[in-house]
Amino acid sequence: MNFPSLSDIRAAHARIQPFIHRTPVMTSTAIDQIAGCQLFFKCENFQKVGAFKARGAANAVMKLTPSEREKGVATHSSGNHAAALARAATVAGIPSYIVMPSNAPEIKKKAVKGYGGEIIECEPNLQARESTLEAVVARTGATFIPPYDFLDVVEGQATCPLEFLEDQSDLDILMAPVGGGGLLGGTALTAHYLNPQIEVIAGEPVGADDAYRSFHAGYIIPQTGPMTIADGLLTSLGTINFALIQAHVRDILLATDPQIIEAMRLVYERMKIIIEPSCAVPLAALLANKERFAGKKVGIILSGGNVDLGKLPF
Amino acid sequence: MNFPSLSDIRAAHARIQPFIHRTPVMTSTAIDQIAGCQLFFKCENFQKVGAFKARGAANAVMKLTPSEREKGVATHSSGNHAAALARAATVAGIPSYIVMPSNAPEIKKKAVKGYGGEIIECEPNLQARESTLEAVVARTGATFIPPYDFLDVVEGQATCPLEFLEDQSDLDILMAPVGGGGLLGGTALTAHYLNPQIEVIAGEPVGADDAYRSFHAGYIIPQTGPMTIADGLLTSLGTINFALIQAHVRDILLATDPQIIEAMRLVYERMKIIIEPSCAVPLAALLANKERFAGKKVGIILSGGNVDLGKLPF
Numbered sequence: 001m002n003f004p005s006l007s008d009i010r011a012a013h014a015r016i017q018p019f020i021h022r023t024p025v026m027t028s029t030a031i032d033q034i035a036g037c038q039l040f041f042k043c044e045n046f047q048k049v050g051a052f053k054a055r056g057a058a059n060a061v062m063k064l065t066p067s068e069r070e071k072g073v074a075t076h077s078s079g080n081h082a083a084a085l086a087r088a089a090t091v092a093g094i095p096s097y098i099v100m101p102s103n104a105p106e107i108k109k110k111a112v113k114g115y116g117g118e119i120i121e122c123e124p125n126l127q128a129r130e131s132t133l134e135a136v137v138a139r140t141g142a143t144f145i146p147p148y149d150f151l152d153v154v155e156g157q158a159t160c161p162l163e164f165l166e167d168q169s170d171l172d173i174l175m176a177p178v179g180g181g182g183l184l185g186g187t188a189l190t191a192h193y194l195n196p197q198i199e200v201i202a203g204e205p206v207g208a209d210d211a212y213r214s215f216h217a218g219y220i221i222p223q224t225g226p227m228t229i230a231d232g233l234l235t236s237l238g239t240i241n242f243a244l245i246q247a248h249v250r251d252i253l254l255a256t257d258p259q260i261i262e263a264m265r266l267v268y269e270r271m272k273i274i275i276e277p278s279c280a281v282p283l284a285a286l287l288a289n290k291e292r293f294a295g296k297k298v299g300i301i302l303s304g305g306n307v308d309l310g311k312l313p314f
Numbered sequence: 315m316n317f318p319s320l321s322d323i324r325a326a327h328a329r330i331q332p333f334i335h336r337t338p339v340m341t342s343t344a345i346d347q348i349a350g351c352q353l354f355f356k357c358e359n360f361q362k363v364g365a366f367k368a369r370g371a372a373n374a375v376m377k378l379t380p381s382e383r384e385k386g387v388a389t390h391s392s393g394n395h396a397a398a399l400a401r402a403a404t405v406a407g408i409p410s411y412i413v414m415p416s417n418a419p420e421i422k423k424k425a426v427k428g429y430g431g432e433i434i435e436c437e438p439n440l441q442a443r444e445s446t447l448e449a450v451v452a453r454t455g456a457t458f459i460p461p462y463d464f465l466d467v468v469e470g471q472a473t474c475p476l477e478f479l480e481d482q483s484d485l486d487i488l489m490a491p492v493g494g495g496g497l498l499g500g501t502a503l504t505a506h507y508l509n510p511q512i513e514v515i516a517g518e519p520v521g522a523d524d525a526y527r528s529f530h531a532g533y534i535i536p537q538t539g540p541m542t543i544a545d546g547l548l549t550s551l552g553t554i555n556f557a558l559i560q561a562h563v564r565d566i567l568l569a570t571d572p573q574i575i576e577a578m579r580l581v582y583e584r585m586k587i588i589i590e591p592s593c594a595v596p597l598a599a600l601l602a603n604k605e606r607f608a609g610k611k612v613g614i615i616l617s618g619g620n621v622d623l624g625k626l627p628f
Contacts, residue, residue, distance in 0.1 A: 045586045046340075046585075273586060274587065310628055
């Protein structure tokens, strides 16, 4: 597979820079003491649309040809990618068509509409999502931008660790959550280019551990019946991302839902920032495996902050 | 009254700098659009102990003479000042005695103990707090550090707008909440020194509006029976602070509890940061008086982020 080169990733960063935040890196003495290592948090919860997904979506949209642009973009998603794609399209002045299940939370539909996306509802199952998307693409000629298993999206997510390692180059370990694997794949690739000594380690929920099982099996084992509070990590690993993970990820560590909630609470209380459950998974996995990180400099990508405040798990 | 000079405030900043965070200034396109002006938020919710109070307490402790230091410091408080003083004392290697009402929340007692303070419990009324404090001071010889009506504390709080105006010098308006008035007094003083064109405007809860009434009456009207979710702003205005407010504050604007909760929610949802209700009051007051701020550059001091996550008002 023809993965993006470091100069491709740098070019992507220059391409999307006007449309994204350079997010800050935060630290917490209190959490360092609890963890027994030195932590650096890259705050993508402060990113546009509240998640790193703004990067991949912006990169994919800005790489469209003029004739592709005219017809807009489409995807099926009920999560952060939907909002990110709608926003990127609006910023570029082109239409976006977002296929969402009819039972998607009102708050997520509102976000997509707020960013200027056109929502097409479908029955809440994968088959309906895919056939509805096909029909939308056939009708509009829009370009399908998949949420994670797509090189331009991975290249965009790879700009997040690029900024992170520019700001904090001396990390021993770099952690990200893994769902579809777009962020983790991009992170592994950038870290490999900039400093192959850095161990890239993923955090994954016990209740959606397809990446863990695939990583150890050596082939993709699809996710079936995931059960976890980390609702951004329910999807199966993408093939592009699996190849990157096999090549450049050192390990995948698991965390239970109570551990994820505890880590989330720790970040809220000690850092005074809002993160979504999926975002707490790497810290939870670290705290469940402290000895492995003892005394190290560990970077953690806080992936997003979109959470229903009325339904916090504490 | 002999208020701190600008060079006193700068000296205070140099004195406490090793013990506090230089907190970031954040912005939010989404909230700007809602407010109709350009907002800059100085994030003291990220300060040590989670509130600007770390500044005044550190300044007061670091200014003690060697013989005063030996005997430690004391105060009565159940809020952020208690934690801030305990921490400042521990950092300086001296004891701190914190008089707290017996019905203070367990979480606040835990914070004070966690920072190394010795808690002395008393009956939950002002008379008992004062007599217990007197007894503690008589027994230990500790120096009483009041929470706000005290020049060294005001001088410490004045370092917050000093940093803010260094980072963002072109503000038209600067806002802070007002309870006892330590932060507001310090803010008014620093703004006056650095740029007297800046309008300093306070936000105060309708349910604890003694500063508003005192400001318009021209003399201090003590707070009686305050009723507001902004539990950091229940106290009466201090005399030092009232003098500063009379001299250098342009106006005090009120906000109702529903407006405060709405502003708090806006900051959580759009900025992904955690603030306490008291901290949301200036933004709430601004949103209740939008026309006054239209098109201006407005700095808002986010005063603190210590909130019981299990009891959020949404």
